[in-house]
Amino acid sequence: MGVIGHTPAEDASRGRSASIWDVARVAGVSQQTVSRVINGKGRVSEATRAKVLQVIAELGYRPNKLARMLAGGPVRSVTVLTSDTALYGAAATLRGMEEAARTAGFSVGISVLERDTVQPDVTVRLNRPGEAVMVIAFDDAGVRALTSLPPDVPVAAAVERRPDTEAPDPWQVWLDDRAAAAHATRYLLSLGHRTVHYVAIPSSTSDLPQRTQGWMDALKAAGRPVPEPLQGGWTPRSGYLAVRDQVADRSVTAILCGNDDLALGVMRAAREAGRDIPGDLSVVGFDDSPPSAYLNPSLTTVRLDFEGLGRACFDLLHRRLEPQTAPAFPTWSEPELIVRESSGPAPA
Amino acid sequence: MGVIGHTPAEDASRGRSASIWDVARVAGVSQQTVSRVINGKGRVSEATRAKVLQVIAELGYRPNKLARMLAGGPVRSVTVLTSDTALYGAAATLRGMEEAARTAGFSVGISVLERDTVQPDVTVRLNRPGEAVMVIAFDDAGVRALTSLPPDVPVAAAVERRPDTEAPDPWQVWLDDRAAAAHATRYLLSLGHRTVHYVAIPSSTSDLPQRTQGWMDALKAAGRPVPEPLQGGWTPRSGYLAVRDQVADRSVTAILCGNDDLALGVMRAAREAGRDIPGDLSVVGFDDSPPSAYLNPSLTTVRLDFEGLGRACFDLLHRRLEPQTAPAFPTWSEPELIVRESSGPAPA
DNA sequence: GAGAGAAGGGTTACCGATAACATCGCCTCC
DNA sequence: GGAGGCGATGTTATCGGTAACCCTTCTCTC
Numbered sequence: 001m002g003v004i005g006h007t008p009a010e011d012a013s014r015g016r017s018a019s020i021w022d023v024a025r026v027a028g029v030s031q032q033t034v035s036r037v038i039n040g041k042g043r044v045s046e047a048t049r050a051k052v053l054q055v056i057a058e059l060g061y062r063p064n065k066l067a068r069m070l071a072g073g074p075v076r077s078v079t080v081l082t083s084d085t086a087l088y089g090a091a092a093t094l095r096g097m098e099e100a101a102r103t104a105g106f107s108v109g110i111s112v113l114e115r116d117t118v119q120p121d122v123t124v125r126l127n128r129p130g131e132a133v134m135v136i137a138f139d140d141a142g143v144r145a146l147t148s149l150p151p152d153v154p155v156a157a158a159v160e161r162r163p164d165t166e167a168p169d170p171w172q173v174w175l176d177d178r179a180a181a182a183h184a185t186r187y188l189l190s191l192g193h194r195t196v197h198y199v200a201i202p203s204s205t206s207d208l209p210q211r212t213q214g215w216m217d218a219l220k221a222a223g224r225p226v227p228e229p230l231q232g233g234w235t236p237r238s239g240y241l242a243v244r245d246q247v248a249d250r251s252v253t254a255i256l257c258g259n260d261d262l263a264l265g266v267m268r269a270a271r272e273a274g275r276d277i278p279g280d281l282s283v284v285g286f287d288d289s290p291p292s293a294y295l296n297p298s299l300t301t302v303r304l305d306f307e308g309l310g311r312a313c314f315d316l317l318h319r320r321l322e323p324q325t326a327p328a329f330p331t332w333s334e335p336e337l338i339v340r341e342s343s344g345p346a347p348a
Numbered sequence: 349m350g351v352i353g354h355t356p357a358e359d360a361s362r363g364r365s366a367s368i369w370d371v372a373r374v375a376g377v378s379q380q381t382v383s384r385v386i387n388g389k390g391r392v393s394e395a396t397r398a399k400v401l402q403v404i405a406e407l408g409y410r411p412n413k414l415a416r417m418l419a420g421g422p423v424r425s426v427t428v429l430t431s432d433t434a435l436y437g438a439a440a441t442l443r444g445m446e447e448a449a450r451t452a453g454f455s456v457g458i459s460v461l462e463r464d465t466v467q468p469d470v471t472v473r474l475n476r477p478g479e480a481v482m483v484i485a486f487d488d489a490g491v492r493a494l495t496s497l498p499p500d501v502p503v504a505a506a507v508e509r510r511p512d513t514e515a516p517d518p519w520q521v522w523l524d525d526r527a528a529a530a531h532a533t534r535y536l537l538s539l540g541h542r543t544v545h546y547v548a549i550p551s552s553t554s555d556l557p558q559r560t561q562g563w564m565d566a567l568k569a570a571g572r573p574v575p576e577p578l579q580g581g582w583t584p585r586s587g588y589l590a591v592r593d594q595v596a597d598r599s600v601t602a603i604l605c606g607n608d609d610l611a612l613g614v615m616r617a618a619r620e621a622g623r624d625i626p627g628d629l630s631v632v633g634f635d636d637s638p639p640s641a642y643l644n645p646s647l648t649t650v651r652l653d654f655e656g657l658g659r660a661c662f663d664l665l666h667r668r669l670e671p672q673t674a675p676a677f678p679t680w681s682e683p684e685l686i687v688r689e690s691s692g693p694a695p696a
Numbered sequence: 697g698a699g700a701g702a703a704g705g706g707t708t709a710c711c712g713a714t715a716a717c718a719t720c721g722c723c724t725c726c
Numbered sequence: 727g728g729a730g731g732c733g734a735t736g737t738t739a740t741c742g743g744t745a746a747c748c749c750t751t752c753t754c755t756c
Contacts, residue, residue, distance in 0.1 A: 017477035017500070019712055030736050035714065043733055064476040066414045067712035070741050077475075079455075085433075085443055086638065095433055098460050107427075107475055109457045112446050127425075127455055128412040128742090129365035152365070236642040264642040271644060290434065294584040294612040296619060296644040367742055378706050383744065391703055415742035418711050476712090 018059040027055040038063060039073075065107065075132050075154075075321055078314070079109040081122065081145050082136035087234055088260070088289040089306050090136050093158050096310025097134055104318055113141040122148055130154070132321060134313055143204045156317035158309050160204045171320060173312045173332075180302045180335035181214030184256055184284050186222070187337055191282065192346035193254035195224045199232045199242050199266060201258030211258055211286060232262045239265025248273040253281055253346050260285035260292050260301055267295075267342065278344030288338055297341035308332025366407040375403040386411060387421075413455065423480050423502075423669050426662070427457040429470065429493050430484035435582055436608070436637040437654050438484050441506050444658025445482055452666055461489040470496055478502070480669060482661055491552045504665035506657050508552045519668060521660045521680075525634075528650045528683035529562030532604055532632050534570070535685055540694035541602035541630065543572045547580045547590050547614060549606030559606055559634060580610045587613025596621040601629055601694050608633035608640050608649055615643075615690065626692030636686055645689035656680025 020038075024031040029048060036042040037052040044052075055061075069077065078101055085091050094110070101108045111125040122145050126133065135146045135157040146157050156171045161178070163169055188196045196219065203209040208216075212229055219226045232242040239262030246252060247269045257263035263285035267277055275281040277297055285292060288303035309332050318326040368386075372379040377396060384390040385400040392400075403409075417425065426449055433439050442458070449456045459473040470493050474481065483494045483505040494505050504519045509526070511517055536544045544567065551557040556564075560577055567574045580590040587610030594600060595618045603618075605611035611633035615625055623629040625645055633640060636651035657680050666674040 021712080031712090032714085032737080033735060036735090039714085041714095043735090045734060048734080062471060062474075062477060064418075064712050066418050066476050067741090068714075070412075070414050070418055070743085071712075071714040072741060073714060085439060085446075091433060091439060095460070098458060102459060102473075107457055107459070107473065109455055110446060111450060111455070112443070123410060125450075125455065126410075128414050129410060236639060240642070261639070264639055267644065268642045268646075291584060291609070291612055291639050294588070294616045296615065298616075369742080379743085380707080380745090381705060384705085387744085389744095391705080393704060396704080412742050415711090416744075418713085419742075419744040420711060421744055 018061040020061070020063070023052065023055050023059060023061050026059065027052045069128070076105060077107045077109070077127070078132045078134055078317060079111060079126055080134045080136065081111055081113060081125070081142070083113040083115050083139055083141040084234070085112060087138075088287055089138055089304070092306035093136050093138075093310040093313070096307035096312075097136075097158075097314050098310075099307075100311040100314035100318075104314070106314075106318075113145050115139070115141045123150060123153075126153070132317060134158070134317055136310075137204065139202060139204050154317065154320050156313050156320065158313045161210045171316055173309055173316060175304050175306075175309055175332075175335055177210035177304075177335070178214035178217065180304070180337075181211040181256065181286070182218040182221075183214075183335070184286070184302050184337055185215045185218035187339070188254040188256065188282060188284060188343065189218070189222055189224065191254070191344065193282065194251075194346070195219060195227060196254045196256050197227050197246075197252050198229045199239055199255060199257045199262050200229045201262065202231075202233060209258075215256055232258060232265075234259070234261065236261045236265035236268070239263065240269045241265070244269045244273075247275060247281075250275075250280065250347075254284075254343075255281065256284045256286075258286055260287045260289040260299060263299055263301070263342075264295070267297075267299075277342055280347040282343035282346075284343055292338075293340065295342075300340045300343040301338055303333075303336045303338050305333035305335075366409040368409070368411070371400065371403050371407060371409050374407065375400045417476070424453060425455045425457070425475070426480045426482055426665060427459060427474055428482045428484065429459055429461060429473070429490070431461040431463050431487055431489040432582070433460060435486075436635055437486055437652070440654035441484050441486075441658040441661070444655035444660075445484075445506075445662050446658075447655075448659040448662035448666075452662070454662075454666075461493050463487070463489045471498060471501075474501070480665060482506070482665055484658075485552065487550060487552050502665065502668050504661050504668060506661045509558045519664055521657055521664060523652050523654075523657055523680075523683055525558035525652075525683070526562035526565065528652070528685075529559040529604065529634070530566040530569075531562075531683070532634075532650050532685055533563045533566035535687070536602040536604065536630060536632060536691065537566070537570055537572065539602075539630065539692065542599075542694070543567060543575060544602045544604050545575050545594075545600050546577045547587055547603060547605045547610050548577045549610065550579075550581060557606070563604055580606060580613075582607070582609065584609045584613035584616070587611065588617045589613070592617045592621075595623060595629075598623075598628065598695075602632075602691075603629065604632045604634075606634055608635045608637040608647060611647055611649070611690075612643070615645075615647075625690055628695040630691035630694075632691055640686075641688065643690075648688045648691040649686055651681075651684045651686050653681035653683075 020031050020034050024034045036044050037049050082090050098108050133155045137143045137146045137157050137159045159172050159174050185196050198215045200212050230242045232238045243266050263283050270281050285299045285301035288301045292299040292301050312330045312332050315330045368379050368382050372382045384392050385397050430438050446456050481503045485491045485494045485505050485507045507520050507522050533544050546563045548560050578590045580586045591614050611631050618629050633647045633649035636649045640647040640649050660678045660680050663678045
């Protein structure tokens with residue numbers, strides 16, 4: 001057994017944690033054999049394998065993932081790029097991604113994108129060129145990060161909308177926001193409302209956001225007037241401000257909101273304007289964030305399976321990285337309208 | 349210039365991204381000199397430095413952080429261990445940590461701890477032995493992870509309470525929950541309530557949680573009866589269930605809740621029991637989560653600077669890793685009572 | 697004019713793994 | 727009985743860096 005330019009004995013005495021060399025030395029085999037045992041590649045006799053595994057246990061040896069990656073081993077690490085984890089959608093998607101990744105034995109890094117700021121260069125956030133990446137691209141910052149990624153990085157993304165190019169990027173997942181918004185709008189119309197007003201979340205692209213589009217689809221299909229959408233932000237406050245001046249208008253009887261936080265602000269503005277919910281104003285949100293069911297009144301909203309989407313996004317990436325081993329392509333739930341107290345029949 | 353067993357030209361043509369060798373070759377210097385320029389260590393002439401920097405820019409070279417860490421360079425990477433990022437406190441703390449770490453040039457990994465599950469061995473989550481770690485230890489899972497960490501890993505933690513051992517672990521930060529809870533309780537007493545009931549969040553240790561303790565402190569100091577604390581969980585639902593049977597009791601006029609989500613559930617239970625908030629029942633929360641200000645009624649609560657705490661936790665770790673370079677020790681805001689609509693004078 | 701430093705930069709070893717290739721028995725086949 | 731093949735291991739090169747050490751040149755100083 002030759003040890004080239006290395007004295008594991010010294011390492012051990014210096015208190016560093018065990019390396020593959022220590023295991024090899026104690027087990028009386030070469031370091032490569034230990035590697036074989038760990039990775040299950042190559043042929044190792046049963047006796048040797050057992051011995052090595054025993055020594056590994058004794059020494060409490062843990063492979064150094066960094067070294068493994070450097071040496072060109074399997075990737076097994078992902079960095080998630082997301083903006084503003086304060087938002088329920090992003091946070092829930094991240095949770096799904098992390099859970100799926102951890103279960104599959106990947107380590108996950110996270111890097112938050114600043115909104116409204118010039119993104120210097122996303123690649124500096126990666127641990128190495130070619131690092132695998134997932135992007136939560138529900139908003140502008142995410143989309144910019146996604147498009148600015150060099151072509152050689154393996155990436156999967158959760159995006160706001162189905163790509164509408166001829167040859168869509170197959171490494172994307174999305175929820176059918178458009179259909180969901182249309183569904184929610186039809187629901188409100190079915191309650192007898194003449195039309196439905198809409199408070200929009202910021203768009204992730206230059207196009208009309210999917211939720212806005214779906215709302216318009218439904219109104220047009222029903223031949224109803226399409227009011228100018230009100231522009232909100234991401235926070236309750238922005239919803240409050242967006243509708244404050246119009247909500248006193250009693251001809252407004254139904255408002256669909258781009259997310260639950262906006263709905264919260266809208267309901268407050270309505271209350272301050274003396275409107276009764278759902279008596280003479282129905283409010284519907286989007287996302288089904290955790291507090292929604294307990295609000296006063298509890299919020300009718302569209303439940304979106306963000307966690308499932310996040311898991312699916314990871315599985316997609318997993319397939320991309322390890323086509324043989326990755327599990328079958330997963331599914332996630334379709335959007336679902338959850339009817340609660342905040343919506344009701346149009347006032348007489 | 350000797351190139352030992354390496355042919356960068358081939359690498360480049362094979363489409364790999366530039367390495368330090370490529371830069372060295374193009375700049376006509378040794379690879380070590382490039383390293384010196386990058387790290388600002390050692391002496392390099394101004395001309396050489398400029399040349400190297402220029403080549404770096406031309407080639408779009410990015411140092412491989414993995415290789416750097418392997419080679420024993422400065423650490424500059426942290427893994428955050430947290431449970432359940434769905435909770436506002438944990439999520440906000442994580443945000444603060446990530447922001448501070450990213451600003452300081454660290455890359456951050458995240459690994460979520462499962463609650464109510466046997467933690468196999470946290471160290472397998474780390475990228476290498478000795479990896480730097482931050483733990484969000486507000487609950488049981490976090491505390492267990494923190495205590496199970498081997499002594500050689502550099503760690504900083506955000507914990508629920510000031511350690512009360514003789515020689516407290518200096519690498520911990522916390523918010524003064526106890527004083528805050530006492531303050532909120534005194535506030536309610538000052539409104540004329542005879543006593544204050546409490547709905548507790550789960551404890552992170554076997555001791556009485558800090559918030560519960562603070563609430564008791566205030567009641568005892570004022571000589572008021574101390575009702576049995578009600579045990580809640582982390583969700584609105586658990587708050588709802590915890591108080592459902594008692595909230596109809598009109599002698600209960602003030603309820604302090606361990607967090608805002610519990611308060612949400614409590615308010616709903618109270619409403620269903622026909623209680624008017626704040627007319628004949630005052631409810632106070634804890635955390636000041638984002639929706640609180642827009643609830644109906646808006647929630648009186650204790651604002652906690654979780655983001656500041658997260659930033660401080662990172663700075664602590666930073667000082668531990670790089671005592672010379674790390675910035676001065678940071679401060680974060682003290683808890684602050686935010687009075688809103690959900691609390692008022694005791695009913696006559 | 698010579699020795700001592702300081703500047704500037706090159707060499708070599710090493711971090712902890714993986715991959716490709718080499719080696720060594722031993723058994724089978726012609 | 728020698729060639730070929732295969733199982734089980736050992737060797738060497740490499741990944742992309744950092745650190746310690748070494749080697750020239752100059753510039754000072756006495």
